[in-house]
Amino acid sequence: xxxxxxxxxxxxxxxxxxxxxxxxxxxxxxxxxxxxxxxxxxxxxxxxxxxxxxxxxxxxxxxxxxxxxxxxxxxxxxxxxxxxxxxxxxxxxxxxxxxxxxxxxxxxxxxxxxxxxxxxxxxxxxxxxxxxxxxxxxxxxxxxxx
Amino acid sequence: xxxxxxxxxxxxxxxxxxxxxxxxxxxxxxxxxxxxxxxxxxxxxxxxxxxxxxxxxxxxxxxxxxxxxxxxxxxxxxxxxxxxxxxxxxxxxxxxxxxxxxxxxxxxxxxxxxxxxxxxxxxxxxxxxxxxxxxxxxxxxxxxxxxxxxxxxxxxxxxxxxxxxxxxxxxxxxxxxxxxxxxxxxxxxxxxxxxxxxxxxxxxxxxxxxxxxxxxxxxxxxxxxxxxxxxxxxxxxxxxxxxxxxxxxxxxxxxxxxxxxxxxxxxxxxxxxxxxxxxxxxxxxxxxxxxxxxxxxxxxxxxxxx
Numbered sequence: 001x002x003x004x005x006x007x008x009x010x011x012x013x014x015x016x017x018x019x020x021x022x023x024x025x026x027x028x029x030x031x032x033x034x035x036x037x038x039x040x041x042x043x044x045x046x047x048x049x050x051x052x053x054x055x056x057x058x059x060x061x062x063x064x065x066x067x068x069x070x071x072x073x074x075x076x077x078x079x080x081x082x083x084x085x086x087x088x089x090x091x092x093x094x095x096x097x098x099x100x101x102x103x104x105x106x107x108x109x110x111x112x113x114x115x116x117x118x119x120x121x122x123x124x125x126x127x128x129x130x131x132x133x134x135x136x137x138x139x140x141x142x143x144x145x146x
Numbered sequence: 147x148x149x150x151x152x153x154x155x156x157x158x159x160x161x162x163x164x165x166x167x168x169x170x171x172x173x174x175x176x177x178x179x180x181x182x183x184x185x186x187x188x189x190x191x192x193x194x195x196x197x198x199x200x201x202x203x204x205x206x207x208x209x210x211x212x213x214x215x216x217x218x219x220x221x222x223x224x225x226x227x228x229x230x231x232x233x234x235x236x237x238x239x240x241x242x243x244x245x246x247x248x249x250x251x252x253x254x255x256x257x258x259x260x261x262x263x264x265x266x267x268x269x270x271x272x273x274x275x276x277x278x279x280x281x282x283x284x285x286x287x288x289x290x291x292x293x294x295x296x297x298x299x300x301x302x303x304x305x306x307x308x309x310x311x312x313x314x315x316x317x318x319x320x321x322x323x324x325x326x327x328x329x330x331x332x333x334x335x336x337x338x339x340x341x342x343x344x345x346x347x348x349x350x351x352x353x354x355x356x357x358x359x360x361x362x363x364x365x366x367x368x369x370x371x372x373x374x375x376x377x378x379x380x381x382x383x384x385x386x387x388x389x390x391x392x393x394x395x396x397x398x399x400x401x402x403x404x405x406x407x408x409x410x411x412x413x414x415x416x417x418x419x420x421x422x423x424x425x426x427x428x429x430x431x432x433x434x435x436x437x438x439x440x441x442x443x444x445x446x447x448x449x450x451x452x
Contacts, residue, residue, distance in 0.1 A: 107271045109250040113229050116256060134252020135273055138338075 004038045007080045010057040011065070014076040018042050021052035027067045027100060033058065066094035070141060093141060095122050097130060101139055108135040148446055149258040149265045153279035153316045165284050168434070168441035172288070175208065178440065181451050182211030187443065188241035189215035190233065190257075191268070192224060192248040197410065197432065198268050198277070202245045205439035214241060219249075231260040238262030243447055246270075264446035272308050278409055279312040280442065281435035286366060288434060289405055289427055295322030299360045301390055302328075302370035302415060304335040309409045310370055311339055318347045325351035326360040330389050332382075333372070357390050361399040367392070369408045369415050369428075393417040400425065407431050 016024060021039045030037050035058035045051040056063065060079055068075050069091035077089035097120040103110050110116050110132070119133040128141035150156070156164065171178050187206035191199050194217060203213045216222040223233060230248065234257040237244055245266040246254040251273035258265040269275040287293050298317065304310050304327055314335075317323050325344070327335050334353065335344075344351050354360045361367070369392060377383040392406065397420055408416060408428040420426050444451065 105251065107249075107251050107273075109230065109248070109252040109256050109270075112250060113231075113256070115229070116231075132252070134255050135271075136251075 004040060004055060006083050007055055007057050008083050009059060010035075010055065010080050011060060011063060012076075012078040012080060012085075013054040013056075013068070014051070014078060015045070015048060016052035016054065016075055017072060018048070018050035018052055020072065021054050024052075024054060024068070024071065027071060028056075028063060028065070030054075030056065033062065035062075065089060065091075067097070067100060069093050070097060070100060093122055093125060093128060096120070101130070103132040103135060103137050103139075105132065105135050105137040108132060108137060110134060147264055149254075149261070149267075150276050150442065150446065151255050151258060151265075151267045152274050153276040153283075153312050155276070158319050161280075161283065164280070164438070164441050164445055165287050167444065168284050168437040169288060171440050172434075172437050178209055178444075178451060180210035181444065181449055182206065182209035182447070185209075185211040185243070185447065185449075186241040187211060187213045187215075188237045188244040189213060189217070189268075190222070190237065190244055190246045190248075191215065191217045192219040192222065192246075192253070194218055195247055195269065197435075198247060198275075199245075201432070201435045202266075202268060202277075202439055204436050205443055208436065209440055209443060211242075211443075230256050233257070234261045234265065243443060266442065266446070272306065274312060275308055276312065277435070277439055277442065278309050279316050280438045281431060282309070282313050282368070282407060282409070283316060284438045285407060285427060285431040285434045286405070289430070290365065293317070294320040296365040297324045297326065297363050299326045299328055299357075299364040299367045300370070301357055301360075301367060301392075303333045303372045303386075304329040304370075305333045306373060307370045310335075310368070313368065314339060315343055318343060318349050323349070325349065326363065327351060327353045328355070328357050328360050328390070329353070330355060330386060333386065357392070357396060358399055361396060361404075362401065364400060364404050367400070367404060367406050369406060369412070371408075371411065371413050371415060387413060387415075390415050391417055392420055394419045394423070397423055397425065 038055040040053040042050045043053055073091040078085045079087040099118050102118050120130040120139055121133055123129050123131040130139040189199050189202055206213050230253050238261055243264045245268040246257055247268040248270050251271040254267035254270050267274055267276055300310055372387045374383050404425055406426045
């Protein structure tokens with residue numbers, strides 16, 4: 001069993017679906033941060049069989065975790081301070097997604113002006129429906145239930 | 147700074163003020179004939195549109211302002227590959243307000259995000275055409291005296307007609323509106339409008355195929371054109387385009403105070419013999435389009451007229 005040391009301050013993302021950690025690494029923009037990140041793939045899980053874990057050592061306010069709610073709201077988010085878990089975040093669908101999903105409407109302005117940010121806003125929280133900011137094309141979140 | 151992207155950008159109260167101003171302009175055009183002197187409207191039309199562009203230009207000229215712009219993408223820097231964002235940044239230095247029509251949905255919104263001047267969406271693909279909706283509402287309010295408590299028939303292409311979708315979205319905000327949606331089976335209102343707009347707002351509506359079955363109940367009939375470009379085969383289009391033809395005989399079934407509106411252009415869905423009927427107001431409607439655009443320009447430019 002691989003051992004990764006305890007964090008002093010930061011976030012532990014647990015119960016990530018096995019194989020999804022690199023996707024989260026990108027969405028959380030961890031590649032752009034100058035901090036210590038541990039990615040554990042295919043760790044044993046009693047609940048899931050296999051799971052991924054990400055540990056990030058950084059001040060908590062430097063991370064925008066909203067996107068996690070869109071990708072998988074079953075992820076456990078542990079906030080660590082002074083080496084202890086001080087809070088567990090409940091993930092909700094973010095109000096706005098920037099460059100996470102791409103508009104598939106060929107009539108959308110983003111289809112010809114590729115430098116534009118792909119922005120979707122949460123139009124219906126109950127039905128988990130997002131719409132493109134520009135053309136209002138629908139995107140259903142399809143969150144996984146475990 | 148304010149822009150107009152969708153008819154819902156304005157609250158019911160704000161629309162009421164806008165229409166009051168439009169009616170004041172209609173009653174006393176002289177008073178407004180120089181209020182925009184020295185101001186310029188840029189009409190940035192990336193696709194051709196005679197009526198909308200000329201209506202905007204007439205509106206600004208009536209206010210004593212001037213206009214500049216282009217009427218197709220070929221004659222603009224878009225042909226060289228310039229983005230909408232860059233174009234509006236440049237135009238912001240040339241004009242005081244801009245009206246943008248673009249074949250791609252959301253292009254006017256992109257412009258508004260980078261613009262230094264108010265931007266009006268003058269139609270973006272099949273998405274929004276807010277000044278047409280404002281025109282429709284002003285026509286109804288001016289000629290009916292109200293925007294509530296009415297039975298409104300909407301007839302023709304309810305599937306692809308963006309003017310229909312915008313009008314329904316705008317009218318559900320008024321109490322006592324009842325819709326009768328008249329269309330062939332193939333051109334029925336899309337599910338997302340029926341569910342997300344009508345059912346969600348507990349809006350009273352029913353669907354009919356025969357125009358004759360709805361006519362006697364209507365306070366207002368909104369006719370639309372079946373658009374040829376929406377069909378994949380000619381045969382279907384030919385069958386659909388003749389599905390509804392409003393003629394003098396059918397008008398006999400309608401109440402004496404029912405109004406007929408049409409966003410124009412028409413093809414053959416309203417027979418020319420109906421034009422002389424006092425209930426046919428579609429040419430007046432085009433004139434209201436100028437008044438409402440004048441009121442809109444004044445509102446967005448925050449021009450106060452004493």
